[in-house]
Amino acid sequence: LQQQAAIASKVFVQRDYTSGTVCKFQTKFPTELEARIEKQQFEETIQTLNNLYAEAEKLGGKSYLEGCLACLTAYTIFLCMETHYEKVLKKIAKYIQEQNEKVYAPLGLLLTDPIERGLRVVEITIFEDRSIGSR
Amino acid sequence: MKNCEYQQIDPLALGTPASTPTSTQCAKNKSHRPRRKWEVFPGRNRFYCDGRIIVARQCGVLPLTLGLIVVTSVLFFIFDCPFLVTHLTICIPVVAGVLFLFVVITLLQTSFTDPGILPRALPEEVTNTERQIDNSGSVTYRPPPRTKEIIINGEVVKLKYCFTCKMFRPPRTSHCSLCDNCVERFDHHCPWVGNCVGKRNYRFFYTFIVSLSFLTSFILGCVITHLTLRSQGDKGFLQALQESPASVVELVVCFFSIWSTLGLSGFHTYLVASNLTTNEDIKGSWSTKRGEESGNPYSYNGIFRNCCAVLCGPMPPSLIDRRGFLPPDVIPRTVASGSELHPFMAKNDTNMCTQAPKKLLETVAHSSLVHSTCTSATPKTALVTQEFPFNSVSSMLSPSNTTQVPLPAARDNRRSTPWTRPAVREGITQKGMLDAYKYQVS
Numbered sequence: 001l002q003q004q005a006a007i008a009s010k011v012f013v014q015r016d017y018t019s020g021t022v023c024k025f026q027t028k029f030p031t032e033l034e035a036r037i038e039k040q041q042f043e044e045t046i047q048t049l050n051n052l053y054a055e056a057e058k059l060g061g062k063s064y065l066e067g068c069l070a071c072l073t074a075y076t077i078f079l080c081m082e083t084h085y086e087k088v089l090k091k092i093a094k095y096i097q098e099q100n101e102k103v104y105a106p107l108g109l110l111l112t113d114p115i116e117r118g119l120r121v122v123e124i125t126i127f128e129d130r131s132i133g134s135r
Numbered sequence: 136m137k138n139c140e141y142q143q144i145d146p147l148a149l150g151t152p153a154s155t156p157t158s159t160q161c162a163k164n165k166s167h168r169p170r171r172k173w174e175v176f177p178g179r180n181r182f183y184c185d186g187r188i189i190v191a192r193q194c195g196v197l198p199l200t201l202g203l204i205v206v207t208s209v210l211f212f213i214f215d216c217p218f219l220v221t222h223l224t225i226c227i228p229v230v231a232g233v234l235f236l237f238v239v240i241t242l243l244q245t246s247f248t249d250p251g252i253l254p255r256a257l258p259e260e261v262t263n264t265e266r267q268i269d270n271s272g273s274v275t276y277r278p279p280p281r282t283k284e285i286i287i288n289g290e291v292v293k294l295k296y297c298f299t300c301k302m303f304r305p306p307r308t309s310h311c312s313l314c315d316n317c318v319e320r321f322d323h324h325c326p327w328v329g330n331c332v333g334k335r336n337y338r339f340f341y342t343f344i345v346s347l348s349f350l351t352s353f354i355l356g357c358v359i360t361h362l363t364l365r366s367q368g369d370k371g372f373l374q375a376l377q378e379s380p381a382s383v384v385e386l387v388v389c390f391f392s393i394w395s396t397l398g399l400s401g402f403h404t405y406l407v408a409s410n411l412t413t414n415e416d417i418k419g420s421w422s423t424k425r426g427e428e429s430g431n432p433y434s435y436n437g438i439f440r441n442c443c444a445v446l447c448g449p450m451p452p453s454l455i456d457r458r459g460f461l462p463p464d465v466i467p468r469t470v471a472s473g474s475e476l477h478p479f480m481a482k483n484d485t486n487m488c489t490q491a492p493k494k495l496l497e498t499v500a501h502s503s504l505v506h507s508t509c510t511s512a513t514p515k516t517a518l519v520t521q522e523f524p525f526n527s528v529s530s531m532l533s534p535s536n537t538t539q540v541p542l543p544a545a546r547d548n549r550r551s552t553p554w555t556r557p558a559v560r561e562g563i564t565q566k567g568m569l570d571a572y573k574y575q576v577s
Contacts (some may be wrong), residue, residue, distance in 0.1 A: 012263050015308055017285050017292070021320070021431055057451075059444055067338075067447025073338060074240040083450045118254040119456040120302060 013122040023053040025114070025122050031124065032081065036107050045111070046101055046122065053096065054087035089115060177255060178316040186457035188247040191314045195326030197246055203431035204347070205243070207388045208235045211354050215361045221365055227357055234350040242328060249453040251319035251331030256302040264302065290421075290431035307433065307482055319451075323413040332413075335453065338446050341403055342453075348396040355389040358382045404431040410434040410441040511514035 011033060016026045027046045029039045066084060070077050096113050104111055104124075112123040173186035179189050190197075216228040256264070268281060281296035283303050294303045297310050300317045304310070309321035311331045320334035332340045365375035376383055395457055406416060410433050415421060421431040434440050516571070 007137075010259050012260055012262070015305065017287055017294075020287055021306055052407055057449055063403055063449045066449070067443075070450070071338070071342060071446065074237050075244055076240065082370070083452075084481060085449045085452055089245070105539060112562070115256070116456075117260070119483045120253070120256070120305075121260060123259075 008125050008127045011124040011126065022057050023114075023119050024050045030124075033109070035125065036109055036126065037104070043102060045103070049092065049114070049122065052075065052088060052092045056085045056092075065113065096121060138160040170461045171457065172455070172459045174463055175461065176455065176457070178252065179314050180252075180316070182457065189249050189330075189457065190246055191324070192331050193326075194329035195311060197327065197329035200327045201242065203240070203388060203392070204235075204238055204350075204500055207354065207385050208350070210381040210385055211357070214379055215358055215385070218361055218379075219357060223360070231350070231353060231357070234346055234353060237346040238343060238350050241339050241346060242340040244330045245325075245332065245336050245343050246330045248330075248336040248339060249455060249457070250331040250333040250337075251321075251451070251491070252314075252331075252333075252453075252455050253300065253302070253308060253317040253319060254455050261301045278456075290430065290432040291431065307412065307415070320412060321414050332431075335451055341407060341446060342401050344396060344403060348393070348400045351389050351396050353391045355393060358385050358389070362386075407442050407445045408438040409447060464488070 009032065011030045012026075013025050013030065016024045023044050027050075029042055033042060061105065063084060088090050092115070093113055096111050100111055108127045110125040110127070114120070114122050117123055143482050171186050173182040174190075176182070179192040179195075181192055182188065184191070211231060212228060216231070219227045251436045279416040281303075283294040284294075285292055285294060285306075287306060294306065295303050296302070297317050299310060299315060302317075305319065306316055307320045308317050311321065313324050313325050313330055314331055314333070318331045318333035320337065322332040322340070324331045325340070328340065328343070361379065362372065363373045367376060370378075398428070403413075406413065409431065411421065411431060415431075435444055
């Protein structure tokens with residue numbers, strides 16, 4: 001019994017550097033996804049991700065406090081404490097998993113957490129939905 | 136039941152299950168130890184403590200730096216401090232001790248921390264990027280180099296394509312030829328610390344050089360005070376030197392290093408205040424007029440804000456997953472097959488094949504099974520359908536209509552799921568997959 005490969009193509013949502021080096025992804029809707037998902041849903045996902053990354057990299061009172069405290073302890077607190085950024089990354093991982101379960105998997109898509117790609121791209125794997133074509 | 140399902144996915148594995156050692160697997164099975172990603176890291180780095188510590192391959196003069204600091208400080212504590220404590224105050228060794236700790240800790244952190252290395256692009260990304268370059272007229276293509284222009288805060292910034300890492304470098308990223316890595320916010324490769332200085336360890340480096348300047352100045356001051364006090368009275372300065380020869384050593388070391396440490400601290404304070412890197416400053420990337428900060432799109436236009444952003448900003452995570460585990464048998468096969476599969480791709484495998492996507496799969500499969508019209512499917516088919524909602528159920532029902540693409544042997548059935556990225560499988564490149572797809576559609 002020959003099996004079928006899970007043939008898929010991939011779409012890469014690139015980084016948007018127009019605001020500098022902050023982690024932000026382009027919200028431009030890729031043409032390959034037009035048949036699979038609504039533009040608004042996709043944009044909402046990417047925008048939420050961008051907001052989460054912005055929260056991670058936000059320069060504010062809390063991050064300054066963390067930075068100053070770290071400096072005073074010769075940065076040894078990084079060895080024992082989870083940084084704000086890491087906490088937000090966990091939140092992002094959870095959000096992506098949730099999005100995959102609720103929205104993307106039923107449509108034959110899979111989001112890959114950008115941290116696994118060095119925060120370069122949001123990789124969306126498109127799985128061929130043969131069951132639709134075969135009926 | 137699960138094993139049966141996996142064998143259905145990979146028919147070649149029926150004959151050659153992953154547990155059967157092949158010639159390439161012998162070396163792997165010898166150790167029976169899952170390998171960590173640092174063991175196959177492509178850059179020129181060395182790892183210690185099972186991937187916890189990363190240094191450049193050429194450690195430069197780090198041992199010399201550390202040696203000088205430790206020896207000078209120890210000599211100071213042994214030979215100068217007792218005199219100074221009795222004649223002046225106990226605060227002297229306390230302050231020196233704190234500074235010494237600061238210096239050593241920040242030096243080790245600068246040397247052993249990932250400076251902000253960017254993992255190299257995976258083959259699918261590379262294919263995608265190259266396709267975009269070929270198709271798009273707006274991207275400048277001159278062999279070599281490839282560049283892409285973007286606008287950041289009103290300034291035109293050129294992103295260069297890195298041929299080693301096979302990606303367009305983000306802004307402020309540079310490729311270090313010594314470490315063979317692209318490093319974010321690349322400042323410079325410092326031989327004294329034996330590592331690159333980049334986004335993640337710049338604050339450690341800055342604290343190191345500032346505290347080192349304080350320590351050097353402090354020791355120099357204390358030694359001169361010591362010798363002066365000793366030479367008071369009838370004793371001459373020369374006799375004081377003879378009585379405390381260690382102080383001579385400290386004097387020489389501190390005198391020669393104070394110029395460079397103070398100079399470096401001053402220079403980097405200027406860089407921090409203008410939110411520049413050494414690399415940008417040397418290249419003159421943003422200098423319009425001498426001493427002007429204007430033109431730098433990354434500056435927050437305020438010295439205090441820039442300092443806070445650079446030194447007290449959030450600590451970004453390491454993007455290279457040094458201590459993550461590799462799937463046991465991806466690497467030797469991919470190397471042997473000659474494909475450019477990157478070991479870091481396996482991270483996706485590991486993460487994708489953990490409980491979350493499996494649960495996801497089962498959830499979706501259950502829902503698709505409910506909707507499926509293939510109620511007449513045999514138990515075997517139903518089994519397959521349950522696991523592979525997106526595989527062709529029709530192929531089971533009407534095999535003549537579709538072309539099956541046989542999979543190569545999976546090396547580890549436990550990991551093999553339809554969600555596994557196809558390129559991980561040996562011999563199948565993305566192009567091959569897409570070609571097969573096109574063939575099936577036609």
